[in-house]
Amino acid sequence: MASDVRTGSDPGPGGRDIRHLPKAHLHLHFTGSMRPATLLELADKHGVHLPEALTSGEPPKLRATDERGWFRFQRLYDAARSCLRTPEDIHRLVREAAQEDAADGSGWLEIQVDPTSYAPRLGGLIPTMEIILDAVRTASRDTGVGMAVVVAANRMKHPLDARTLARLAVRYADQGVVGFGLSNDERRGLARDFDRAFAIARDGGLLAAPHGGELAGPASVRDCLDDLGAQRIGHGVRAAEDPRLVRRLAESGVTCEVCPASNVALGVYDKPQDVPLRLLYDAGVPMALGADDPLLFGSRLAAQYELARDVHGFTDQELAELARQSVRASRAPDEVRERMLGGIDAWAR
Template identity: 70%
Template sequence: MPRPLHMLPKAHLHLHFTGSMRHATLVELARERGVHLPDALQQDWPPKLRATDERGWFRFQRLYDIARSVLRTPEDVRRLLREAAEDEAAEGSRWLEIQVDPSGYAQRFGGLTETLELVLDAAEHAARGAGIGIAVIVAANRTRHPLDARTLARLAGQYAGRGVVGFGLSNDERRGRARDFEHAFRIARRAGLLAVPHGGELLGAASVAECVDDLGADRVGHGVRAAESPHLMERLADRQITCEVCPLSNVGLGVAERPEDVPLRRLFDAGVPIALGADDPLLFGARLLPQYELAREVYGFDDAEIAELARQSIRSSTAPDGVRKELLAEIDAWLAAPPDEPAAG
């Protein structure tokens, strides 16, 4: 009997706010608000996506915008975070860093500041209810002007130490160079926030290098294309810059044809720290636990290696030192217990 993965303590560092919504909640809220859902978000869910061409990314973004449109009240936001926290706890995720772009909801909730404060308050209550830790990453949209990113970086900095732990950069990396957002990341770093831009998903190793060299990335969202460059993998390993690898998202967007093609093993063996993530479960149909199941069943990780993946996620997080120490000890206990008698988490 293999050790049960849902009892392995872990941190989830790559989860987007809207994309964390339960599919059942999307369907229910859409019905209540009279929002028409396309077949891809109903009977054909999860949608078949391929975002490696412009038309495919546009379709992905359209589905995302439809999902965002059903969240209309503060209670919707609270519900989303409450359910996300419950789902995290059920999968053994004990620390969550959820990424949000307040711009997508600012008109609905009274402005950027008001939106962020709503999310932070909802996250605090959700964390308390589920018995896990939750922190927030404010993310800029690389398809918008870099000045917008600076505004968000200043906002994020105002809440550093009050629930916001990092500053990110998301959306189609083909439509906005990382270096164009250097000023925004400088503002965020001065405020003490982690730099966690996306890179190396739809573009290659050079995109990851730009995140590291121009934005001072502490972690890279996705980063799987770093495997195309042994020299870059060596740099990431030497500097212990974590790649937030989301295997089923990579397949869903056509970055990899099959789960077997995601270079998780290559990155791990090269010493690159890894934090497995789900990205957008609402659109890819899988939360965090299936990513760990892939590590065991597809990439051939034994339990000692899976425990190390969980440790890397904890070490790469912004969890307080006491929480990290406790979770690392629980991971050791999970591994030390006989496979048929897992340690209680």
């Protein structure tokens, strides 16, 4: 996917440099944020044999719209995750994710993680959360990028596991956890099976931000709204297939965390121009562009804005509005939001 868009280093003819546009990054997965070179170094350090698709130097060829394709995507992700084994590895990943975001103009990053995936090697759920949050605080201090955590349950696991994670997330709500999500294959199971976990999270003051409307259609988005009380939707692009749902999202102000490059890489859409960015924007649906899993999809945050500009014809003023929408949908502190919104206005002028 990296070859389909500019990296953000070239402002293009008559366009402002996207890297200088302040923006919030609200859809970035933990392991998926890793630099490819870091993955190779950690694999060598821990003696992990990686699939060739992760060592070729190019983003793997993926298509997850069928069960076999999703299994391959998940297998690659799990292989990369197995290279994160020590607190030092966690700190390195978070620090480098913040550095990449800083280079792309992000002033606020909400990184999404399922701590159960790392807990066996880090001493359990509570030690894992504390290591992650310490890494987030350190990286934020060192890079200047504000950071927070969205704890995500895995919809392939039992709903009781999700409730455990929701309680854990609430426990750290005043220490850097701002939201609760639900990830993995949305075609499996029912959103309502996780309604109690999301009620625990919302009652604890956390944002509800489940995945929906990517691999499954508009009904998946409706289920997130109706059954989980979603305040943001991870992806949500398939809502474009239902005009009534598009109006509902616009009227309710629920933000869709749209990740254009990953939508194409996973085969949700055949070409970048098929991603319904323009339709959703013109209908008034708030959006926050995200990179999803740069390790596997090959492009980071600024490249998503470049795609909006180059493929979908977004003007610089419209790109500035997309950035504003990302900031408004974030859980950044008021002073951070005000500073970023002021910076967006200055960029647009």
